[in-house]
Amino acid sequence: MSEILPTVFECLTASELKQRLRLPLIAAPMFKVSSPELVTAVCRAGAIGAFPSINARTPALFDAWMARLGEALSEALPDGSRPAPPAVNLLTHDSNPRFEPDFEIVRKWRAPVVITSVGKPEIVIDAVHGYGGLVFADVVSLHHARRAARSGVDGMVLLCAGAGGQTGRLNPMAFVEAVRQFYDGILIVAGGITRGYQLRAIELMGADVAYCGTRFIVTPESSAPxxxxxxxxxxxxxxxxxxxxxxxxxxxxxxxxxxxxxxxxxxxxxxxxxxxxxxxxxxETPGVFSLGHGAGDVAKEEAAASIIARMTDEYRQAAAR
Structure with a gap:
């Protein structure tokens, strides 16, 4: 494994992470869409920006992306606070030949949040926890959620009906309630979320954070064609x-x-x-476009920071009611 770099990204505990966020939101990691520019804009606006490691065409480019993000997110915000941390999405399934080299780069840079998809989260947990990072796992069923809980993940992404790209088919209200019967870690709801008052709704349901993906596809910072x-x-x-x-x-x-x-x-x-x-x-299938149920709420291209500012206002108004 490559030499471990001095700490570039700030690793936080689960409670510290929630306190750091200005908005309980993760800009979802989207294949061929999420870019370093989008991640940077989202993190500096106060939410978590996430991206799949495989969006970088090669491990060397992924390594360069991590260096760029480390530099861009090391600068304090105008009010003196720190940006939110970025998250790296790793496809941990056997069909992904990039897993091993990409995971080496994750460990090299000490990525503060690692999101595992499709495969088993336990193959990354010891290493990520060893340097102080958090592991979130995608789950689509109670079977997956129970297995993730046993593995010791810090959070779960509940892929509910209406999530873009890889999706689930469960109702988010029922899914959150069922998982909360046995798990008290961070719960992230994915599926059709585009508004700040929806973020407040998922908190009232018993979850902590939401994925928002489709809305961030139509931004100048995204890599979507x-x-x-x-x-x-x-x-x-x-x-x-x-x-x-x-x-x-x-x-x-x-x-x-x-x-x-x-x-x-x-x-x-x-x-x-x-x-x-x-x-x-x-x-390898060109011309097939992913999107979630929130597509009907996207009417124009808008900068990521503008989207987050509007959602923050909506969230605060909902919380005050």
């Missing part, structure tokens, strides 16, 4: 299909792009020629 941004601006909730056919697990995609692949309402839940998750199927 203009076709993807235009598709979201023109989409409504009925234009979002969840399908197993892309990778073998549910994912929310633009209906028209899935129809171009020959999928219909009857066939979009069928797994074609695969019996388990296959990340390469997602990676």
């Amino acid at each position: 203009e076709e993807h941004k235009a598709a979201i601006i023109g989409a409504e909730i009925d234009d979002v299909w969840d399908s197993d056919a892309m990778s073998g697990i549910p994912a929310s995609m633009l209906r028209s792009s899935l129809e171009k692949l020959g999928l219909t309402p009857e066939t979009r839940w069928l797994q074609e020629k695969r019996d388990k998750y296959d990340w390469s199927a997602v990676k």
Whole structure:
């Protein structure tokens, strides 16, 4: 493993992390969308900016991205406070050949928050906890949540109905209530969230933080192509299909792009020629745009800081009522 660098990013405890945030929000890690510029803008606005390590085309580029983020987020904000920490999303499934080199870079830079997807979170926990970082795990069912709790994760991302990209099919109110019966760590709700008063609602439900993804696709800081941004601006909730056919697990995609692949309402839940998750199927299929149920609330491109400022006002108004 590469030499461990002196601490660049600030590692926080779970309680310290929640206190650091101006808004209980994570800009979701989105494949081919989340960029260092987006992460920086979100963190400096007071929320957690997250990105998949595989968005960097090579491990060397991922290493360079971490260096850029370390420099950009080391500067204090105008009021003297520190930016929120960034989060790195690791695909821990066997089908991802980048896991080992990317995890080495995570450890090298001591990424303060690591979010695991698809695979087992326990393969990163000892190392991340060893340098003081936090581990959050994506879960889509009570079975996954119980397994994550046993592994010792610091938080769970509950992928609920309406989440963009990899999604779940459970109602968020029921899912939060069920998980809270046995878990007292950080709960993050993902699925169709675009407004600050919705963040207050998830707190009242018993969760702590929310993912917001689709809204941040249509920002100048995102890496999404203009076709993807235009598709979201023109989409409504009925234009979002969840399908197993892309990778073998549910994912929310633009209906028209899935129809171009020959999928219909009857066939979009069928797994074609695969019996388990296959990340390469997602990676190698062009022209299929991901989005969540919040697409209908996105009418124009807007800077990430502006989105967070508006959501902060909405959140505070809701909290004061």
